[in-house]
Amino acid sequence: xxxxxxxxxxxxxxxxxxxxxxxxxxxxxxxxxxxxxxxxxxxxxxxxxxxxxxxxxxxxxxxxxxxxxxxxxxxxxxxxxxxxxxxxxxxxxxxxxxxxxxxxxxxxxxxxxxxxxxxxxxxxxxxxxx
Amino acid sequence: xxxxxxxxxxxxxxxxxxxxxxxxxxxxxxxxxxxxxxxxxxxxxxxxxxxxxxxxxxxxxxxxxxxxxxxxxxxxxxx
Numbered sequence: 001x002x003x004x005x006x007x008x009x010x011x012x013x014x015x016x017x018x019x020x021x022x023x024x025x026x027x028x029x030x031x032x033x034x035x036x037x038x039x040x041x042x043x044x045x046x047x048x049x050x051x052x053x054x055x056x057x058x059x060x061x062x063x064x065x066x067x068x069x070x071x072x073x074x075x076x077x078x079x080x081x082x083x084x085x086x087x088x089x090x091x092x093x094x095x096x097x098x099x100x101x102x103x104x105x106x107x108x109x110x111x112x113x114x115x116x117x118x119x120x121x122x123x124x125x126x127x128x129x130x
Numbered sequence: 131x132x133x134x135x136x137x138x139x140x141x142x143x144x145x146x147x148x149x150x151x152x153x154x155x156x157x158x159x160x161x162x163x164x165x166x167x168x169x170x171x172x173x174x175x176x177x178x179x180x181x182x183x184x185x186x187x188x189x190x191x192x193x194x195x196x197x198x199x200x201x202x203x204x205x206x207x208x209x
Contacts, residue, residue, distance in 0.1 A: 027206025069208045077201045083190045090186055091194040092201055096209060100202065129192045 032066065035059050042106025042114060043096045045125040047074065047089030052106040052114040094128035 028036075035041040035055070041063055044050040048067045055063065071085065078088035097107045101117045108114055109123040202209045
């Protein structure tokens with residue numbers, strides 16, 4: 001009986017972690033997620049998405065749509081903090097490259113070169129707070 | 131009397147005629163320069179560069195730590 005209760009708890013915990021992992025992934029459009037994972041689309045240091053290689057019209061439209069929405073979100077938050085949209089976007093770009101890209105995904109270095117994230121620390125904009 | 135008036139204005143050594151010639155001589159080069167004096171617009175040899183580097187205030191970037199976290203957390207579908 002005790003054993004089955006432990007099993008139940010373990011199963012519930014496993015289910016909860018699996019659900020949260022799915023929830024993190026499900027925030028993104030599947031096409032966007034796969035474009036990121038394949039390295040076609042990457043994070044730029046200015047806080048917006050860019051193309052590491054020439055995209056299909058569908059991917060281009062998807063990314064441009066995301067960038068417009070990002071700008072809207074940055075604008076709103078910048079206004080609330082007395083910052084410019086560019087400052088807000090750059091600061092978010094630091095965080096997006098430093099904390100939100102996973103191994104295999106692309107990011108753009110300050111010199112404009114596309115690099116693939118690996119275990120090492122990414123090259124961030126020198127203005128990024130350390 | 132009419133004949134006399136005609137002679138006054140139509141004489142070859144008439145003062146008006148003499149001076150008019152000088153006036154025309156004086157204005158001809160001026161007129162020519164007005165007609166040929168087009169505004170010269172030449173394209174610059176180097177491309178016009180507009181610097182779009184908007185100043186980023188370093189101290190503001192430090193203050194945006196929480197705001198950048200918030201914007202990313204609140205919009206998972208675009209990050």
